[in-house]
Amino acid sequence: MSRECNPEHTDGVTLVVPEIFSGDESLPVDRCLQLHQLMVRTRVLEERMIKMSKSGQGHFWIGGPGEEAFNVCLGLQVKKGEGPQYDYLHLHYRNSATMVAMGMPLYESIRQMAMTKTDTHSLGRNFIGHFSCRKWNVIPVTSVIEVQYVMAPGTALMQKRLSNDSLTIVTGGDAGTAEGDFTSCLIWSSRPGQELPVLIIVTNNGWGISTPACSVHSEKQIIDRGIPFGIPGAVVDGNDPIASWHAIARAMEYVRTNRRPFLLEAKVSRLYGHSSSSGALRVKGEVDCIERFERKLLDSGLVEPHRLKQVHWEAEAEVEAAVEQVLAEPQPGIEDIERFCYAPSPVDAVYPHDYTGLPR
Amino acid sequence: MATLVQAVRLALHYAEENLGVTDIFGEDVGPPLGGVFTATQGLRTAWNSPLDERGIVGMAMGIAYAGGRPVAEIQFCDYGFNVIDLLKVAGNQFWAGAGNFPLPMVLMTPSGSGIRGSLYHSHSFESWASRLTGWKIVMPSCALDAYGLMLSAVVDPNPVLVLLPKALLRVKGEEKIPGEPESDDELRDCIDAPVGDRTNWKPRWPPVREYFVPLGVARRVREGDDVTVVSYGRTLPLCVQAADQLAAETGKRCDVYDLRSIFPYDWKAISASLMRTGRLLLVNEDTEVTNFGEHLLRRAIDEHFYDLLVRPRLLAGRHLPGIGLNQIYEQNTVPQLAHIRKELWELAHEPA
Numbered sequence: 001m002s003r004e005c006n007p008e009h010t011d012g013v014t015l016v017v018p019e020i021f022s023g024d025e026s027l028p029v030d031r032c033l034q035l036h037q038l039m040v041r042t043r044v045l046e047e048r049m050i051k052m053s054k055s056g057q058g059h060f061w062i063g064g065p066g067e068e069a070f071n072v073c074l075g076l077q078v079k080k081g082e083g084p085q086y087d088y089l090h091l092h093y094r095n096s097a098t099m100v101a102m103g104m105p106l107y108e109s110i111r112q113m114a115m116t117k118t119d120t121h122s123l124g125r126n127f128i129g130h131f132s133c134r135k136w137n138v139i140p141v142t143s144v145i146e147v148q149y150v151m152a153p154g155t156a157l158m159q160k161r162l163s164n165d166s167l168t169i170v171t172g173g174d175a176g177t178a179e180g181d182f183t184s185c186l187i188w189s190s191r192p193g194q195e196l197p198v199l200i201i202v203t204n205n206g207w208g209i210s211t212p213a214c215s216v217h218s219e220k221q222i223i224d225r226g227i228p229f230g231i232p233g234a235v236v237d238g239n240d241p242i243a244s245w246h247a248i249a250r251a252m253e254y255v256r257t258n259r260r261p262f263l264l265e266a267k268v269s270r271l272y273g274h275s276s277s278s279g280a281l282r283v284k285g286e287v288d289c290i291e292r293f294e295r296k297l298l299d300s301g302l303v304e305p306h307r308l309k310q311v312h313w314e315a316e317a318e319v320e321a322a323v324e325q326v327l328a329e330p331q332p333g334i335e336d337i338e339r340f341c342y343a344p345s346p347v348d349a350v351y352p353h354d355y356t357g358l359p360r
Numbered sequence: 361m362a363t364l365v366q367a368v369r370l371a372l373h374y375a376e377e378n379l380g381v382t383d384i385f386g387e388d389v390g391p392p393l394g395g396v397f398t399a400t401q402g403l404r405t406a407w408n409s410p411l412d413e414r415g416i417v418g419m420a421m422g423i424a425y426a427g428g429r430p431v432a433e434i435q436f437c438d439y440g441f442n443v444i445d446l447l448k449v450a451g452n453q454f455w456a457g458a459g460n461f462p463l464p465m466v467l468m469t470p471s472g473s474g475i476r477g478s479l480y481h482s483h484s485f486e487s488w489a490s491r492l493t494g495w496k497i498v499m500p501s502c503a504l505d506a507y508g509l510m511l512s513a514v515v516d517p518n519p520v521l522v523l524l525p526k527a528l529l530r531v532k533g534e535e536k537i538p539g540e541p542e543s544d545d546e547l548r549d550c551i552d553a554p555v556g557d558r559t560n561w562k563p564r565w566p567p568v569r570e571y572f573v574p575l576g577v578a579r580r581v582r583e584g585d586d587v588t589v590v591s592y593g594r595t596l597p598l599c600v601q602a603a604d605q606l607a608a609e610t611g612k613r614c615d616v617y618d619l620r621s622i623f624p625y626d627w628k629a630i631s632a633s634l635m636r637t638g639r640l641l642l643v644n645e646d647t648e649v650t651n652f653g654e655h656l657l658r659r660a661i662d663e664h665f666y667d668l669l670v671r672p673r674l675l676a677g678r679h680l681p682g683i684g685l686n687q688i689y690e691q692n693t694v695p696q697l698a699h700i701r702k703e704l705w706e707l708a709h710e711p712a
Contacts, residue, residue, distance in 0.1 A: 084426045084427055088425070088426065120460075121457070122457060123458040126456050132457030132458060134460040139453075139461065140453045140457030147418065147445070150414050150422075151418045151421045151425065154419040154421055154422015154423040154424070154426065155423075155426040157419070158428050159426065181418070184415040187415065188418075188419060340459035341455050341493065341494060342494070342496075342518050343459075343462035345515075345517060346515060347516055348496070349574040349575060349576040349624075350624035358627070359576060359624045359626070360627060
C-alpha cells in the first residue's frame with residue numbers, strides 16, 4: 001500500500017514525495033524503483049549464468065537468487081572505496097546483488113562465469129560469485145565456508161584505529177555458523193575494551209546444501225549466539241527490501257557510531273537450490289522477493305505494470321549483450337598459470353617478481 | 361652474543377620501529393609474559409590474543425589486508441594443524457584473486473623437538489608447510505640468521521612462515537647482530553624482563569640496525585669437496601659437529617649448507633655442491649613419509665642422477681604417531697648426533 005508522507009518544503013510550496021510502505025516502514029518510490037531494477041538485473045544475470053553452466057559456457061554455478069532484496073540494500077549502503085577509511089566486505093558466494101548494487105557491471109560476473117582472461121576478480125580461476133575487488137575493499141571470496149568471519153576482525157581493528165565511521169561487513173549463510181570461525185568472529189569482535197566495528201551478517205535460507213537447518217541447529221534464531229558476547233542483533237525479513245533497507249541502515253548506524261559489533265540475520269530464500277551441483281532448478285514454495293515486491297509496487301498504485309516489464313526487458317537485453325561481448329573475449333593462456341603466486345619482493349633471491357617454477 | 365630468541369626479539373623491535381610492523385600478537389605474546397619463549401618481551405606493539413589459532417591467523421590476514429603489517433604467533437606449531445586450511449587460503453588468495461590483494465603477514469611458530477616436549481610440543485611443521493603454495497617458509501638455526509630472516513619476512517609482501525627451532529632458542533650466536541651490545545650481560549640487562557613483578561620494567565633497546573638475510577639463499581657453514589650435507593633447524597649444528605668429526609677423524613671434508621629457506625630453497629647451492637661431491641646427505645627431523653627432504657632427494661635424482669657417485673640419503677624422523685616423553689622415544693625417533701655420524705660415515709666411505 002502507499003501513503004503520502006514525507007513532505008518537502010521548497011520555496012513555500014509543499015511537495016509530497018510518495019512513499020511505499022511495508023508495515024510501518026517506507027521508502028520513497030524512486031528508491032523502491034532503484035532497488036527493483038537492481039534486483040531484477042541481478043536475477044536475470046544469475047538465471048543467464050545458470051544457463052551458461054548447463055550449456056558448456058561455464059562449468060559450475062552458485063549464486064544468490066532469493067537474496068536480491070537484502071543484498072541490494074546492503075550494496076547501496078556500503079561506503080565504498082579503497083583502504084581502511086572505507087568499508088571492508090568479507091562476502092561469500094551469494095553476494096552478486098551486493099556487487100551489482102555497488103556498481104559492478106554485469107559483464108564482470110559473466111567474465112568470471114566464462115573464465116576469461118579479462119576476469120578481474122580471479123583471472124578465470126575461481127568459481128562464479130568469488131569476487132575480489134581492491135578498489136571497493138572486497139576481500140577475495142573463497143569457497144571455504146566461514147573463513148571470512150575470522151578475517152573480518154582484522155580489517156575492523158585497523159578501521160577502529162582511525163577516527164572515522166568506516167566498518168567491516170562480513171556475511172555468510174546459516175549453515176556455516178556451525179563452524180568455529182563464526183564463534184571466533186563473535187569473540188574477537190567483542191573483546192572487552194577492544195570491541196570492533198563489524199557488521200556480522202547471516203543470510204539464513206534454512207539450508208546447508210541438502211540439510212535443513214532445523215535438523216541440525218537447536219538455536220531458535222542465530223542472533224541469539226551474540227547474547228553471551230553482548231553483541232546486539234536483529235532479525236529481518238530478507239525478502240522484503242523495504243524492511244531490509246531499514247534494518248541494514250539501523251545496524252550500520254549502530255556500528256558506525258558505537259564502533260562495536262552488531263549481528264544481523266536476514267531470512268532469505270534459495271530459489272535455485274544450492275548450486276548447479278544440485279541441478280540449479282527453480283524451487284517451488286519459496287518466497288520470490290522480486291515477485292512479492294512487484295505486487296507491492298503495483299498495489300501502491302504509484303507504478304505502472306509496463307514500467308516493471310520494461311526493467312525486465314532492459315535487463316535481459318543488457319545481459320545478452322554482455323554475454324555476447326564476453327564470449328568473444330580471450331581465455332587465459334599458458335603464460336597466466338603462474339601469475340600472481342607472489343607479489344614482487346625486494347628480499348627474495350629466487351622469486352623477486354613472481355613465481356617462476358621450482359627454484360633453479 | 362645474543363641467543364636466537366633474543367635475536368628474534370631484537371628483529372621484531374627493529375621491525376616495529378623501522379619497517380612498519382603494526383601488530384605482534386598471539387597467545388601470551390603481550391605483557392606480562394612476552395611469549396612462552398620470551399620472543400616478544402617488551403615490544404611496543406605486542407598484545408595478547410584469545411586462545412584461538414584460527415582467530416590469530418584470520419586476524420593477521422585482516423590486518424594485512426587493511427594495510428597493517430602483522431607478526432602473529434602460534435605458540436607451538438603443534439597447534440597449527442587446526443589452521444591448515446586457513447593457511448592454505450592465505451597462500452592462495454593473491455593468486456585466486458587475480459593479484460588484487462597481496463598478503464604481507466608473518467606467522468612465527470616454534471617447531472621441532474629437543475625440549476622434552478612429548479607429543480604436542482615436538483612436532484615439525486616444514487613438510488606440511490612446504491605444501492602451502494603461496495607461502496614462503498624460513499627456519500633459522502642461529503641468532504644472526506634469525507634476525508636477518510625475520511626482517512626479510514617482514515619486508516616481503518607475501519605470507520611468510522618463520523619456523524623457530526625450539527631446541528636452539530637459547531643458543532648463543534657466533535656472530536654479532538649489527539648494533540648488539542658488547543657483552544651478553546649488557547644485552548640481557550637491556551632487553552630481558554626480570555623474573556617476577558614486571559610492572560615497571562621497560563626494555564632499553566640497543567641501537568640494532570638493518571640486516572636482511574635474503575629468502576632463498578642457503579648459508580655455507582663448512583666447505584669441502586667430499587660430501588654435501590643439507591640441513592636446517594635443530595639438526596643443522598649436529599650436522600656441523602658430525603662433519604667436523606669426520607674431517608678430524610678421516611680427513612674427508614663436507615660441504616655443509618644451512619638451507620635457512622625451506623621455500624624458496626637454494627637449489628643453485630645444492631646443485632653446485634652436488635656436482636662437486638657426488639654425495640648427498642639431507643637431514644631434518646620431520647617424519648619421513650612425504651618429508652620435505654624427499655622433494656630435494658627427487659630433484660637430486662632427477663637432475664643429477666649421473667653426477668651422483670653413490671646413492672643419496674635422507675635422514676629424517678621416524679614415521680611414528682608422536683615423540684614420547686621418555687627420552688628413549690625422542691632419542692630414537694628424530695635424528696641425533698650418533699645417527700647423523702653413522703649416515704655420514706657410511707656415505708663418505710661408500711665406494712663409488
